Each structure stands twice: as structure tokens, then as C-alpha cells.
Amino acid sequence: MGGLVDELGATLSAQELDLQGDAKATIGASIPTGSGSPSLVPEAGVDEPVELLSELGRGGMGVVYLAQQTALQREVAAKRCAASPRAMQALIREARIMGSLEHPNIVPVHALLSDEEGPLVVMKKVAGVSWEESLAIPGVGLERHLEVFVQLCNAVAYAHSRGVIHRDIKPSNVLLGEYGEVYLADWGIARRTDEKSSERIAGSPSYMAPEMIRGYADERTDVYLLGSTLHQVLTGEPRHRGPLGEAIESVRASTSREYPRGVPVDLAAVCNRACAADPADRFRDVAELRGAIRAHLRLRATRSLVATAEDRARRLARADDAEADGLFTEARFGFEQALGELEPMVGRADEAVRTTLAAEVERAVRSRDDLLGVMARRQLDRRQPAAALALVDAMRNPDAELRANAVAAQEAGEADRARLSRLEADQDRSVGAGARMVAQLLLAVAVLVVTLLFAFVFAPRRDPTPTRLSIVGMVVFVVIALVVAVWRRRGQWNLVNRRIAQIAVLASAVSMLQRAVAVATDGDTLHVLMTDAFVLGMAGLMLAPFHRAGPALTVLSVGVVGVGLWDGSSIDEAFVGLSVAVPIALLVGSFLKRARST
Structure with a gap:
């Protein structure tokens, strides 16, 4: 040294300075070269008296007093300097500089006065x-x-x-x-x-x-x-x-x-x-320095955000479903806010600070990814694989195993939904309704025509015989089989339509076969027609889940059986009535449904 x-x-x-003196004290107060000597101010008049009350502080450049500004009845600080021209000029100069700086963070100067002891600077008294x-x-x-x-x-x-x-x-x-x-x-x-x-x-x-x-x-x-x-x-x-x-x-x-x-x-x-x-x-400049401090304050705020978000994430791991979503939303928002502040800072930071900021970003990213992982697993437990996969994809560093589990669960869910959709479509009565109505109309017309032909044209006024009934049964079976074949090729074929077609074909086949057996065994007409009515009644019960005509067919068929039991001689007329009433009912129902739809 x-x-x-x-x-x-x-x-x-x-400058009369001691090398062993106090280094924290201000030295060198003077009037700069070439500045001239500021003129002294006029003495305070009666309108501006200031009463000095007590000493607040003393320094190398003067004394600061607690004073009373009488006119405004307020306490102020008053500064007076040593009784030397240089010191007086320095005090006046300081007052004028402060007076020119009107800023919330600079002590306001109320007045610059002078009396027999020299200049007096009246300033705001700062209590603190x-x-x-x-x-x-x-x-x-x-x-x-x-x-x-x-x-x-x-x-x-x-x-x-x-x-x-x-x-x-x-x-x-x-x-x-x-x-x-x-x-x-x-x-x-x-x-x-x-x-x-x-x-x-x-x-x-x-x-x-x-x-x-x-x-x-x-x-x-x-x-x-x-x-x-x-x-x-x-x-x-x-x-x-x-x-x-x-x-x-x-x-x-x-x-x-x-x-x-x-x-x-x-x-x-x-x-x-x-x-x-x-x-x-x-x-x-000072603005750049101030910006660096503000950046640090933002960094402290983001650290607080991350810490709070991490606390919410820890609570989420133990929380029940009632509070889990709220904790997750709070934690994720905190991490997103923190990263939104931190990441731009990294690019603007000095090399010495960039490593620290990068570590803060890495911590926030890691904690955020952990949070997303916890919530993704919870969503998988809730059977929400799409939500889980979205959370995994939102990670900066996705967990490969977790993503594979989410994808597998999503694919399984999609397969389940596809099966369910197929099952729903299979049991949907509206599927193929148009083609089914056409087939129904064709079948009704065909059965009605065959019944009327055999009842009133081919064998009028003849008692029905098993042979005649067998021929009618065979014709009806062939007609039904042809209508179903055309329907299957032209219409949509789901479970409802399959079951209706299967019941129609099965019932007509059973009727045809039992009539053929009656011919072969010399069975009587009453037994054949009552058995047919019983078969049609069973067909109506089987048809009920798939067609609203099923219950009506069962009721009418049971009625025919009842007629046969009550008066066997009337069974043929009752069965003809059934064979006519059912197709007519189907025709009328189809036309009414078509009218309502249009």
C-alpha cells in the first residue's frame, strides 16, 4: 500500500485527510471548478419563520435540526452548515440541486432561507x-x-x-x-x-x-x-x-x-x-442495474411459486378424488407461471447467472413432469386413458413406460367402445328399419294373398284337410324364405333384423313340418291348426323383444287355441281370421308409421 x-x-x-480516518465518512465537499459562487439567499422574513427545536444529527458538512415551520405549523428538518463561505456556498448548492429534483424517492426541499448565522435549508422531516x-x-x-x-x-x-x-x-x-x-x-x-x-x-x-x-x-x-x-x-x-x-x-x-x-x-x-x-x-446505466435486481425479485417469486406448487403436488399424491383436481390445477398453474418467468430470464442472463437459472428451470420442469405423471396415473385409475395420455404428452421429458400404459389403456378403451357401439347398433331397432318395413309389407301381402286364395278360390266351401293345410304351409314357408333372402341382400342386417327373420323362417318351417307329419300320420285338422296356433303364439313371444307386433301375435294365437278348445268346428274360420288379421294389421301399422314419418 x-x-x-x-x-x-x-x-x-x-484536503486535511488522515489515512487512518473513517473510510465510511464523506470527504471532499467543495464547489466544483468553474461553477462560480452561488449567491447567498435573502434572510427569512416574518412570513417564513422557522424555529429550531433540537439537533437530529451532525456530520462533516453541517448539522441537521428538528424545526417547526411556524406558518404551516408542521415539523421539518433544517440543515445549517459551518460558518465559512465555502461551506455556505456548498450548502446553498446542495439545496438548489435537491430542489431541482422532484421525485418520490428524493427528500423534498421546502425552502432555502438565510439569517445572521448563514443559509438554512428547510426539508421534509423523515420519521424513520x-x-x-x-x-x-x-x-x-x-x-x-x-x-x-x-x-x-x-x-x-x-x-x-x-x-x-x-x-x-x-x-x-x-x-x-x-x-x-x-x-x-x-x-x-x-x-x-x-x-x-x-x-x-x-x-x-x-x-x-x-x-x-x-x-x-x-x-x-x-x-x-x-x-x-x-x-x-x-x-x-x-x-x-x-x-x-x-x-x-x-x-x-x-x-x-x-x-x-x-x-x-x-x-x-x-x-x-x-x-x-x-x-x-x-x-x-442505473436502469439496467435496476432491471437485474427486478429480475432477481421475479426469480425469488418464481422460486416461491415452485415451492408452493411442489407442496400442492405432494398433497396430491395423498389426496382423495374430491380434492385431487383442485390441487392438480393449482400446482400445474404454479409451475407454468414459474417457467413462463424463468425461461426468458435464461436467455437474457449473464454467463455467471445462466447456470443457476438453468438449474431453476430444470427443477421446475422436473417437478412439473412429476406432477403430470402423478395425475396421469390417477386418470388411468379412473379409466380415463385419453386424459392420462394428454398429460403424458404435456411432459417435457415423457415417461416412456407411463405413455405405453396410457396408449394401451386408450386402445383397449377404444376397442371396448367399438364393441359396445356394435352391440348397440346390433340391438337398435332403427337400423335397417326401412328395408325391414318393405320386407314386412311383402310378407304380409304374400301371406294374405295365399290365405285368401286357398280359403276362397282353390277350395271354397271345403273342409280343410291336413293335405290342403300342408300345401298352404309349404307355400307360406317358400314365400317367407324368398322374402327373407331378398331382405338380407338389400337391407342392413343387425341382431334385431336377424332375429325377426330367423323367427319368421323357423315358425313357418315348424308349421310346415308339423302339417307334413299330420299328413303322414293321418292327423286331424283340429290338432294341426291348434298346434299351428300354439307355434305362432310361441313365435310371438320370441318376437316381442324385437318387434312390437310380437305380443299381439301371441294374444291372437292364444285366442285361436281357445276357440279350438271351445268349439273345434270353428277352428278353421278362426285360423283363417288370424291369417288375415295379422297381415292386415301389419299393413295398416306400416302405412300409419310411414304417414307419421312424413
Whole structure:
């Protein structure tokens, strides 16, 4: 350090500075070269009396009092400087700079007065503590301090937009109000960007940028000072520690720092970049630095989202169906929100931070995939393979075995649905209804014609014989078989239509065969017709599930059997009536149904 002390010794001695002095104190308050001497203000008149009540604080640049502004009856802070022309000019200059900066994070100046003791700056009284004091209070979280830092950046960015550089940013110069207010104070060594630099060292060495040793400062100097302030927020210590000489040596080197494990990696990178020795390597302006801190705050928020979503996912694994869907929706929303914030950050982040952000993204993706997997398995248990497959496909890294199970379950489900659909179609009376109606009409007409021909044309006024009945039965069977054959080729053939056709063919075949047996065994007509009526009644019962005419056929057939039992001589007329009534009923029913459909 000896070479640096020799080099700076003359300058420091000229400024009456002790190398073993306090490095956190502000040094070098002066009027910049070429700025001229600000004129003193007029003395306060009776309209603006200010009563000094008590001392609030004392520093190298003056004393701050608690005062009463009589006209407005309010407490204010009043700053007075040492009784020297240079100090008075510096105080007036500070007041005018502060007065030109109207911003929520800069202490407002109410008035600039003067009396026999010199100028008096009347400012808003901030009820609260300095940020440095707040940093020493246990229990105040990092997130709150970062929010303060963002507001501090707002004040500095505004000052830069108005052509003012603060040059003395540090926690002790930031005031925190009782209701969350944040104010950047102590503009005593601030200067305008159009003012000529001097060779005087000005600033607080514990936070100072290396170019300030040469008396130079610009907007990126304030960026460095903000980085030094953030360093203290993260570590509890100034960036440049030790007495004045050691601190200035640290300022000159401005090397990158290694931060403890508990300091977030991205914030450590922000500090080192903001405090780079070369201004060109720093953030290009305060807005960019502020953006990095806001990005970290978003990162903290996304970490909180991920943690909350992971908690919901753990609860989902143990939850019943009543609460499972709600937990899943909350958890998935949390992961999606977090990834929506995190992934854009990775592309914009510095190399030092990108690895950390990528790890956060990987964690969120992994947790999200685990969540989707848990819900997919639950959907499989619910027999919802399509929903399970959609969840698996939404994974970034799908589980191959789970996907195979979901696909297999979906295919099995589709096969089951196809079988069910075929069964439903097979038992649907509306399938092939048109062709069935045509076949029904043809059959009714044919049976009616055959019955009428044999009853009234071929054998009128003759007693029915088994032979005649056998011929009629054979003709009816052939007609039914032909109609069914045409129907099967032209119509839709489902279970309903198959059963109707099978019952019709079977009943006519049984009737034909039993009549042939009667001929061969010399059976009597009464027995043949009663057996036929019984066969038709059974056919009606078999037909009932498939055709609404089935029950009517059974009732009529039972009626014929009853007639035969009551009066055997009337059985032929009763059976002819049945053979005529059934086709006519079918014809009338078909026409009525067709009329209703049109």
C-alpha cells in the first residue's frame, strides 16, 4: 500500500485527510471548478419563520435540526452548515440541486432561507431510520432490502435524467420512513454532469469507485456506488473495508469478490459487474442495474411459486378424488407461471447467472413432469386413458413406460367402445328399419294373398284337410324364405333384423313340418291348426323383444287355441281370421308409421 500512499499523500494532506480516518465518512465537499459562487439567499422574513427545536444529527458538512415551520405549523428538518463561505456556498448548492429534483424517492426541499448565522435549508422531516440502521435490525428479509434498493435506483436514475450525479450513495444516506418511504438524502457532493471535474477526492472511500480517486465521476460512477451499497446489503460489510488508506487501496484494485454460500449467485454477479474496475464493464446505466435486481425479485417469486406448487403436488399424491383436481390445477398453474418467468430470464442472463437459472428451470420442469405423471396415473385409475395420455404428452421429458400404459389403456378403451357401439347398433331397432318395413309389407301381402286364395278360390266351401293345410304351409314357408333372402341382400342386417327373420323362417318351417307329419300320420285338422296356433303364439313371444307386433301375435294365437278348445268346428274360420288379421294389421301399422314419418 506504500506506493499508493506516497502517490496520494499530497492530495490527501491538502484536503486535511488522515489515512487512518473513517473510510465510511464523506470527504471532499467543495464547489466544483468553474461553477462560480452561488449567491447567498435573502434572510427569512416574518412570513417564513422557522424555529429550531433540537439537533437530529451532525456530520462533516453541517448539522441537521428538528424545526417547526411556524406558518404551516408542521415539523421539518433544517440543515445549517459551518460558518465559512465555502461551506455556505456548498450548502446553498446542495439545496438548489435537491430542489431541482422532484421525485418520490428524493427528500423534498421546502425552502432555502438565510439569517445572521448563514443559509438554512428547510426539508421534509423523515420519521424513520437510515438504511444502515435497518440493515442491522434482525428479521428484515433480503427481499425488503432489495425493494428499497430498487427505489434507490429510481431516485438515482431520475437524477441522472436531470443531469445530476450523486457521488455519495451509501446506506447511511438512504432514509426509510415509518410507512415504507425510501429517500436518497445528502446531496452535498453531488454535481451536475456539465460541470468541470476537479482533482479533489470526493466521496466515501468504503463505497468509492476507482475513477473517483482521480476526481472523475459520471453516471457509471453512481452505478458502482449502488453496487457497493448492494454489497453491504448482502454481506453486512462495506465493499472497501479498513481505515482510509486501506479502503482507497481496495478502491484502486476493485477486484471481483467471492461471496459466501448464502448469497444468491445472481446477486453476487450483479455486485461484481456493477463494481467492475473499468466503467465500460459495468451496467451501462442505473436502469439496467435496476432491471437485474427486478429480475432477481421475479426469480425469488418464481422460486416461491415452485415451492408452493411442489407442496400442492405432494398433497396430491395423498389426496382423495374430491380434492385431487383442485390441487392438480393449482400446482400445474404454479409451475407454468414459474417457467413462463424463468425461461426468458435464461436467455437474457449473464454467463455467471445462466447456470443457476438453468438449474431453476430444470427443477421446475422436473417437478412439473412429476406432477403430470402423478395425475396421469390417477386418470388411468379412473379409466380415463385419453386424459392420462394428454398429460403424458404435456411432459417435457415423457415417461416412456407411463405413455405405453396410457396408449394401451386408450386402445383397449377404444376397442371396448367399438364393441359396445356394435352391440348397440346390433340391438337398435332403427337400423335397417326401412328395408325391414318393405320386407314386412311383402310378407304380409304374400301371406294374405295365399290365405285368401286357398280359403276362397282353390277350395271354397271345403273342409280343410291336413293335405290342403300342408300345401298352404309349404307355400307360406317358400314365400317367407324368398322374402327373407331378398331382405338380407338389400337391407342392413343387425341382431334385431336377424332375429325377426330367423323367427319368421323357423315358425313357418315348424308349421310346415308339423302339417307334413299330420299328413303322414293321418292327423286331424283340429290338432294341426291348434298346434299351428300354439307355434305362432310361441313365435310371438320370441318376437316381442324385437318387434312390437310380437305380443299381439301371441294374444291372437292364444285366442285361436281357445276357440279350438271351445268349439273345434270353428277352428278353421278362426285360423283363417288370424291369417288375415295379422297381415292386415301389419299393413295398416306400416302405412300409419310411414304417414307419421312424413
